[in-house]
Amino acid sequence: MNTLSTPEQRMAPFADNSKSAKSKLTKLAAWIDDRHLPFLVTSIGMIVMLLWAGSYKMTAPGAEGIVPLVSNSPLVSWHFRVFGPYIGSDLIGLTEIVAAALMIAGYFKPKAGIIGALITSVMFFTTSTMIITTPGAIISVQGIRGMRYMSF
Numbered sequence: 001m002n003t004l005s006t007p008e009q010r011m012a013p014f015a016d017n018s019k020s021a022k023s024k025l026t027k028l029a030a031w032i033d034d035r036h037l038p039f040l041v042t043s044i045g046m047i048v049m050l051l052w053a054g055s056y057k058m059t060a061p062g063a064e065g066i067v068p069l070v071s072n073s074p075l076v077s078w079h080f081r082v083f084g085p086y087i088g089s090d091l092i093g094l095t096e097i098v099a100a101a102l103m104i105a106g107y108f109k110p111k112a113g114i115i116g117a118l119i120t121s122v123m124f125f126t127t128s129t130m131i132i133t134t135p136g137a138i139i140s141v142q143g144i145r146g147m148r149y150m151s152f
Contacts, residue, residue: 043103047103050099050120054094055097056093062089064085066092067080069127069131070085072130073130073134075129095123098119099120101116102119104116
């Protein structure tokens with residue numbers, strides 16, 4: 001049984017690590033950790049990428065660029081047959097923008113951020129299957145065994 005009764009007492013050993021640090025490097029690391037900077041930098045980068053990619057998919061070049069990927073995907077090839085390439089691409093872009101908005105809302109309402117992160121994870125998984133199943137999307141580097149890159 002925990003003898004510390006309040007949440008503040010239980011969290012006290014973890015609060016502001018930078019005050020108990022000894023060296024300058026340890027103090028810097030503790031300061032960064034206290035402010036959750038790795039999480040903030042990573043999540044803000046993800047949000048910017050989702051907003052950029054989502055808005056690009058709502059343009060004609062963006063829609064035309066993903067036609068080969070979506071058409072060859074076993075998970076979402078039906079998407080363009082039902083909606084067409086432009087409306088289908090708009091829906092994909094809108095999904096990315098909604099996921100980014102939920103991640104932003106997650107800074108204030110964590111459940112919204114979790115939903116946004118789950119949507120993003122499903123989108124990344126789906127995109128990975130598109131890349132794997134599209135013929136010619138991945139090319140081997142000559143002379144380096146196992147090294148591959150995207151062709152477009």
